[in-house]
Structures are given as structure tokens and as C-alpha cells.
Amino acid sequence: MVQVLIGIIILAVILYGSVFIFQRFTTRKIRNVREQVNVLKQLPLGQDIEAGHQMSLTGQSLTAFNALVDEYQQVNEKTFDDLDHLIDQVLFDVRGINFVKTNRERHQAEALLTEASDHFDHVRSGLAELKKVDGEHRAAVARLEKKYQDLRKVLLSQNLSFEPSIDRLEQNLADLEAQFDEFTTLSQQGDHVAAQKVLDTLTSGTTALENLIETIPPLYADLKTGFNEQLMDISDGYQQMTADNYVFGNLDLPGQINRVRSEIQMATKQLTNLDLAAVSAANHNIEVQIDDLYSVLETEVTARPAAESQQNELHDFLTHAERQNHALQVELDRLSQSYVLSQGEIEEAQGLGGRLRQVTEQIRHEDNALTSHTDSYSNIVSRQREYLQILTDIEAQQRTINDGVKNLGQDEKNARKRFQQFDNQMHTLKRQIEALNLPGLPHDYLDYFYVVSDEVDKLGRDLSQTQINMEEISKQLIMIQADLGTLNEKSHDLRDSALLAEQLLQYANRYRNANEQMATASQRAQRLFDHDFKYADALEIMASALDTVEPGAYQRIENNYYGNSTTTDSTDK
Incomplete structure (x- = not known):
């Protein structure tokens, strides 16, 4: 029984201690809130706002200022009253045993304090920024006033530079002065919106006048x-x-x-x-x-x-x-x-x-x-x-x-020299063909020989004229050069065909009595050689017949002929 009593006494002591501690802690916290509220109330924000009303704010700056005033008044007139009420309520309730309600009210008071402090900080920084903007605005207005004052001095001191335009320029300047007076009056009356409109017009007008004053003198x-x-x-x-x-x-x-x-x-x-x-x-x-x-x-x-x-x-x-x-x-x-x-x-x-x-x-x-x-x-x-x-x-x-x-004279000399060369070549070819002692010459060869011979003779006659046509002579020289080259080829072919045919006919004699085919070929080739003068045809018949009887014989004879012929030609040259 004694132990139970002791336990109850101990529990009572603990509970009393806890209540005492809670009361002391809560009282200290809420009094701290009241002290901070008093600090906020002592801030000179009201004076700053009153000073803001004296600033020449316009447009968005004025809107921002009004918002800050509303925010300040909300805290000053509403939030502080709520805080005072909550603080008094907490101090009263802390003496009771409704710990949950007291603790909740204390937290609400602390939250309102934080909110009020944040709003005041925002209002204070906003007013500082607006004060800066106001200063800049006043400086801009001062610069603008100085600018058009300077323009007035230019018009007065240099009016001869603007002679045709001076009346209109002075009227523009007078209009600007009237607008500046209107701007000053509206600013003093606090009609910032209207003042801003006038200021915009004044700024653009001053800039326009400044451009005119700068542009007109050189033109004039x-x-x-x-x-x-x-x-x-x-x-x-x-x-x-x-x-x-x-x-x-x-x-x-x-x-x-x-x-x-x-x-x-x-x-x-x-x-x-x-x-x-x-x-x-x-x-x-x-x-x-x-x-x-x-x-x-x-x-x-x-x-x-x-x-x-x-x-x-x-x-x-x-x-x-x-x-x-x-x-x-x-x-x-x-x-x-x-x-x-x-x-x-x-x-x-x-x-x-x-x-x-x-x-x-x-x-x-x-x-x-x-x-x-x-x-x-x-x-x-x-x-x-x-x-x-x-x-x-x-x-x-x-x-x-x-x-x-x-160059006609030199061309004539060259033509005569070439004529002599052509004539010598024709005589040389004729002697070479005659030296072959052939039974006759093919008609086509003779015809071509006589054609070239006639061309050379005509060239000689044309060169003997009283008036020489060198243009025609030049054409003949080109033609004879080509035809004589062809005649040389025909002459070599004729000589080679005739001499080879003679050699093959002589070589084939060894087979004529023993080979009837060879005998027939030899008779036919000899007739073409002696009577028709077709030496190339005779050569072809004998070459074919000889290769039948003795394969390779014609090639051997031809190689030997052209080898000796090349040596002979080289010696002749």
C-alpha cells in the first residue's frame, strides 16, 4: 500500500513538473513573438510610404507602389491585430491544461509573425527600388529639361543658320516649353498617369527638334x-x-x-x-x-x-x-x-x-x-x-x-626547184623500170605514169608563162607530191612482183616434168607474165602452186629476195 502511494506521489510530481516546464517554455516563446511584433511595429515603413507618395511615380512604378501600400496596410491593420489576439489567447490558455490547443495557437502566432516579417521585408526592398527608379526618373527629366534649354540657346545664338526654318523651329520649341509646364503641374498634382503621357510626347518632340536643329544648318x-x-x-x-x-x-x-x-x-x-x-x-x-x-x-x-x-x-x-x-x-x-x-x-x-x-x-x-x-x-x-x-x-x-x-618571188624559186626534183624523179623511175627488161607494162600502171608525167609537164609549162599563177602552182605542187608518192609505190610493187614471179618460175622448173599441176600453173603464170604483163597475178599463181608442192618454199624465196633487195636499195642510196 505504501509503495502504491509512493508511486502516485512520484507520478504527481512528474506531471506537475511537465506542466510547469510546458508553461514556462510556451510563455517564453510567445513573449518572444510579442517582442518581435513590437520590433516590426517600430519600423519606419509608414514614413517611407509617406515619402513614396511624394515621389513622381508613373506607369508601372506607380502600380507597384500602390501594391506595396496595400501590402503594408494589410499587415499593419490586419496581421498585427491577429497576432495580438493570438498572443493574449496563448498567455491565457497556457495556465490551463489544454496543451494541444495552446501549442497550436503558439505555432499559428509564429507563422503569422514570419508572414508579417516577410511582407515588411518585401515592402522595404520594394520602396528602396522605387526610390531608385524615382531618382533615375527625376534625373531623366532634368536631362530632358537641359536638352531643350540647350536647344533654345542654339536657336537664339545661331538663328541665321536656320533662317528659312526659324519661325517653325521656335514654334516647336514653344510647344515643348508648354508641354514641360504641363508635365510639371501634373507631377505636382500627383496625376502620374497623365504626366507620363505628356512626358512621352515631350521626349519624342525634343528628339525630333534636336534632329531638325542638327540637320537643317548643313542643308541650308x-x-x-x-x-x-x-x-x-x-x-x-x-x-x-x-x-x-x-x-x-x-x-x-x-x-x-x-x-x-x-x-x-x-x-x-x-x-x-x-x-x-x-x-x-x-x-x-x-x-x-x-x-x-x-x-x-x-x-x-x-x-x-x-x-x-x-x-x-x-x-x-x-x-x-x-x-x-x-x-x-x-x-x-x-x-x-x-x-x-x-x-x-x-x-x-x-x-x-x-x-x-x-x-x-x-x-x-x-x-x-x-x-x-x-x-x-x-x-x-x-x-x-x-x-x-x-x-x-x-x-x-x-x-x-x-x-x-x-613572198611570190621566193615561192616561184621554190616551185621551180621542186619542179626540177619532180622531173628528175620521173626520169629516174623510167630508167629503173626500163632496166628491168620486162616484156611490157600493165595498162593501169602506164596510165598512172602518163598522168603524173603530164602533171609534171603542165607544171613546167605553167612556170614558163609570162604571168605565173602562184596560187594554182601551189595547188599543183601539192597534187604532184601526192601522186608521185603513189607512183613510187606502184613502181616498187611492179618491180617486186615481176622479179619474184621470175624467180618462182625458175624455181618451179624442177617440178614441171614430175608434177602436172605445177606444169599447168607454170604455163598459166608464164602466159600472164609474157603476154598480159600481169606480174602480180603470175606471182600469186606460182606462190600458191609452189606451197602445195613444197610448203614454205615461197616464204623462203620472198625473205631472201627482200633481204637482198633491202641491201641493194641501201647501196643505191
């Missing part, structure tokens, strides 16, 4: 002085050149100068309306026209010495070409006494002489144009180049004619 400078000075320079140059006997043909240069001046006036009026695209295009067009006018003057100045120099060159060239033509016609006349000129060389040379007479008249015309100043130097130079090209072509054609006939 060209229109006011640059182009006019150049036109004056061109006009003075034109008058001086006209006094120096320069001619510009149908070109109305003063009229073109006046037209350019009219375009300058029109572009200046466009500049009054700030139509810079039209003015830029007009200035470019005027610049191109002025460059063209300068080019006209420069072309004539450059052409004058060229015309004078080329005229002398033309006279020298013409004199040389006329001498060349005269010498060519004399040479052609001399050659025509001995040779047939079949390519129309004389007529062509005479035609070139006629063209030279035409060029002579044209060059005289250019002489008159230079001395009487009836045409521009550039036109004269252009025609001179045409005449120089004509003379160049004439001289080239005359050289071609001369090159075609200058």
Missing part, C-alpha cells in the same frame, strides 16, 4: 552659299572659256545654271515647311547637276590639248598611210607583170586609197573646225578617234595585202 548652308558659289564659279568659268574660243555646241549652259538656281529657291521654300526629306532629295539632285556642269567644263578644258595633239597625229598617220598605199600599188603593179594576182589585191589597194582620200577630206574639215572654232573640242576629239581607228584599220589591211604578195 548648301542652299544659301555652297551651291550659289559653285554656280557662280561655273558661270565665270563658262564666260572665260567662251572668251577663249571654247565652243559648247547645242548645250545651253547658262540656261541650265538658271534652272538649278530655280531649284535652289524651291528647296529653300520647302525648308521653311521643315520638309527635310524633300529638301535632302532636292539638294542631292542639285549637287548632281552642278557636278555635271563642272564635268562639261572640265571635259572641254581637257579636250582642247588632246584635239590639237591628235590633229597633228592624224596628219602624220595619214601621210604614212598614203605613202604605204602608194608603195603597195607600185609593188602590186610590178608583181602583176610576172604573176597572176587572183585575190583582188590591186582592186583592194585602190579601194583603200579611195578611203584615204575620204579621210583626207574629213581631216581638212577638222582643221577648219579647230581654226574657226565651229565645234566643241570634245566632239572634235571624238571624231578624231574615229579617223585614227579608220587609219589603223587601213594600214592593217595594207600590211595584210603586202604580206600576201611579198
Whole structure:
């Protein structure tokens, strides 16, 4: 019994200790929460938000600021009240025994504290960022104000550079000043959305005015002085050149100068309306026209010495070409006494002489144009180049004619030498054939021999003419060379066939009495040899018959013949 009582006492002590510990722990935790809540309440976020209302926020920055204010007010007006209520509830409940409820309320209080702390951190960092943006915004506005103030100074100090456009530019500047005043008023009133719209318009307007002020002076400078000075320079140059006997043909240069001046006036009026695209295009067009006018003057100045120099060159060239033509016609006349000129060389040379007479008249015309100043130097130079090209072509054609006939004498000598060679070859072939002591010659061989002989004789007769046609002679030389080569082959074939046939007939005598077939073949071959002069046919019959009686005999005889024949030919040569 005593032990049970002791156990109950111990358990009671443990329970009391646990309750005491829980109460002390919870009380300490919740009081810590209250201290942190008080710290949050002491933060100067309210002052920061009040300062934010003084910032000139617009657009998304203003939206972000309003969101931060709502977030702050939610914590300050709602979350803190909830926390105070939970803290008081926990401190009351901790004295009881509902440990679960007390512990849950403590955790809720800690969670709300964390949430409030996070929101305050977010609000504090957001306000710092907005303050930075506000500073940048104020700096941008200050820069913008300085920019259009600088523009005002430029317009006031350099108004002569904008003379046609100054009224419109000053009006634009006045509009910008009115917009800036409106922007300032709206910002002070806190109407940030409206102020942002005005600021956007003000920014684009200032940029546009800045571009105008930068672009107009060089455009106006060209229109006011640059182009006019150049036109004056061109006009003075034109008058001086006209006094120096320069001619510009149908070109109305003063009229073109006046037209350019009219375009300058029109572009200046466009500049009054700030139509810079039209003015830029007009200035470019005027610049191109002025460059063209300068080019006209420069072309004539450059052409004058060229015309004078080329005229002398033309006279020298013409004199040389006329001498060349005269010498060519004399040479052609001399050659025509001995040779047939079949390519129309004389007529062509005479035609070139006629063209030279035409060029002579044209060059005289250019002489008159230079001395009487009836045409521009550039036109004269252009025609001179045409005449120089004509003379160049004439001289080239005359050289071609001369090159075609200058070797006629040498060609004749070569032709006579080759004729003598052909004639000697014909006599040599004739002696060689006669030396064979054949009973006769085949008709086809004789016909070809006489044809080649007649060709050689005709060549000799043509070379003996008073006027030699070297073109025809050249054709005959080529033909005779080919035909004589063929005749040589036919002569060698005739000799070889006849001599081999004789050897085979002699060799076959040993078989004639003993072999009837050989006897018949020999009789037939002998008849072809003695009466028909068909030596190749006789050779073929004997070769076939002999190979039947004694295989290999013909090949042996033929090899021996051609071996001795080659040696003999080498010795003859």
C-alpha cells in the first residue's frame, strides 16, 4: 500500500513538473513573438510610404507602389491585430491544461509573425527600388529639361543658320516649353498617369527638334552659299572659256545654271515647311547637276590639248598611210607583170586609197573646225578617234595585202626547184623500170605514169608563162607530191612482183616434168607474165602452186629476195 502511494506521489510530481516546464517554455516563446511584433511595429515603413507618395511615380512604378501600400496596410491593420489576439489567447490558455490547443495557437502566432516579417521585408526592398527608379526618373527629366534649354540657346545664338526654318523651329520649341509646364503641374498634382503621357510626347518632340536643329544648318548652308558659289564659279568659268574660243555646241549652259538656281529657291521654300526629306532629295539632285556642269567644263578644258595633239597625229598617220598605199600599188603593179594576182589585191589597194582620200577630206574639215572654232573640242576629239581607228584599220589591211604578195618571188624559186626534183624523179623511175627488161607494162600502171608525167609537164609549162599563177602552182605542187608518192609505190610493187614471179618460175622448173599441176600453173603464170604483163597475178599463181608442192618454199624465196633487195636499195642510196 505504501509503495502504491509512493508511486502516485512520484507520478504527481512528474506531471506537475511537465506542466510547469510546458508553461514556462510556451510563455517564453510567445513573449518572444510579442517582442518581435513590437520590433516590426517600430519600423519606419509608414514614413517611407509617406515619402513614396511624394515621389513622381508613373506607369508601372506607380502600380507597384500602390501594391506595396496595400501590402503594408494589410499587415499593419490586419496581421498585427491577429497576432495580438493570438498572443493574449496563448498567455491565457497556457495556465490551463489544454496543451494541444495552446501549442497550436503558439505555432499559428509564429507563422503569422514570419508572414508579417516577410511582407515588411518585401515592402522595404520594394520602396528602396522605387526610390531608385524615382531618382533615375527625376534625373531623366532634368536631362530632358537641359536638352531643350540647350536647344533654345542654339536657336537664339545661331538663328541665321536656320533662317528659312526659324519661325517653325521656335514654334516647336514653344510647344515643348508648354508641354514641360504641363508635365510639371501634373507631377505636382500627383496625376502620374497623365504626366507620363505628356512626358512621352515631350521626349519624342525634343528628339525630333534636336534632329531638325542638327540637320537643317548643313542643308541650308548648301542652299544659301555652297551651291550659289559653285554656280557662280561655273558661270565665270563658262564666260572665260567662251572668251577663249571654247565652243559648247547645242548645250545651253547658262540656261541650265538658271534652272538649278530655280531649284535652289524651291528647296529653300520647302525648308521653311521643315520638309527635310524633300529638301535632302532636292539638294542631292542639285549637287548632281552642278557636278555635271563642272564635268562639261572640265571635259572641254581637257579636250582642247588632246584635239590639237591628235590633229597633228592624224596628219602624220595619214601621210604614212598614203605613202604605204602608194608603195603597195607600185609593188602590186610590178608583181602583176610576172604573176597572176587572183585575190583582188590591186582592186583592194585602190579601194583603200579611195578611203584615204575620204579621210583626207574629213581631216581638212577638222582643221577648219579647230581654226574657226565651229565645234566643241570634245566632239572634235571624238571624231578624231574615229579617223585614227579608220587609219589603223587601213594600214592593217595594207600590211595584210603586202604580206600576201611579198613572198611570190621566193615561192616561184621554190616551185621551180621542186619542179626540177619532180622531173628528175620521173626520169629516174623510167630508167629503173626500163632496166628491168620486162616484156611490157600493165595498162593501169602506164596510165598512172602518163598522168603524173603530164602533171609534171603542165607544171613546167605553167612556170614558163609570162604571168605565173602562184596560187594554182601551189595547188599543183601539192597534187604532184601526192601522186608521185603513189607512183613510187606502184613502181616498187611492179618491180617486186615481176622479179619474184621470175624467180618462182625458175624455181618451179624442177617440178614441171614430175608434177602436172605445177606444169599447168607454170604455163598459166608464164602466159600472164609474157603476154598480159600481169606480174602480180603470175606471182600469186606460182606462190600458191609452189606451197602445195613444197610448203614454205615461197616464204623462203620472198625473205631472201627482200633481204637482198633491202641491201641493194641501201647501196643505191
